[in-house]
Amino acid sequence: MYRIGELARICNINSDTLRFYEKNALLTPSSRSESGYRLYTEKDKDTLQFILRAKGVGFTLADIRELLSIEVNKADNACADVKVLVDTKRYDVEKKIAELIRFQTSLKRLSDACCGGAESAEHCTILEALESNTDDVRHEHHHN
Template sequence: MYKIGELAKACDINNDTLRFYEKNALLCPSTRSESGYRLYTEKDKETLQFILRAKGVGFTLAEIRELLSIEVNKADSACADVKTLVDSKLNDVETKLAELIRFQTSLKRLSNACCGGAESAEHCTILEALESDTNDVRHEHKLNDKES
């Protein structure tokens, strides 16, 4: 049997993380000692490691709860159920990656359009592009009227 600190240390997490998983109904101590300490079994340790691996590949707490439910009742679920969860998560990740690539492209375009000089930001092409409702980004600062 493990006390909370022992289990947390064995899984390289802190006690608060373990309590957080308990609070969110992902893990429950198997029993309590006479003095009220939470006690965990080797099976609880395996469940915690499952949670940590699932979290490590990006599953949310709700998704992990669903995976644990399937894990506990494997005979009542099909492999297709698990694959559906994974494929849904993969689709979410691919959507987020596409969005991040769009952000990256836009930010590069903004950065490349700016001279980055010491001139006043009054005519900064980045600010102008963000103020504008068009996608046009000029490739250098406008000259100040006084500089013309």
């Protein structure tokens, strides 16, 4: 049996993270000591490591809760149930990557449009582009 600090140390997290997972119904201590300390079994440690690995690949707490419920009732679920979760998460990540690439492209365009000189920002092309209603960023550098 592990006390909360021991389990946290073994899994390289802090005790507050363990309490957070408990609060969010992902992990429950198997028992309590006579003095009220949370006690965890080897199975609880395995569950915690499952949670940490799932979190490490981007699953949300809700996703992890669902994965854990499938894990507990493997016989009542199909591989397809798990695959749908993974594919949905992958699609979400791909959308975020595409959005980040759009941000990167827009920021590069803004940066390239500015001379970056020491002159006043009164005619700064970056500020002008952000103030305008168009998505076009002028690619001209201002020089006074």
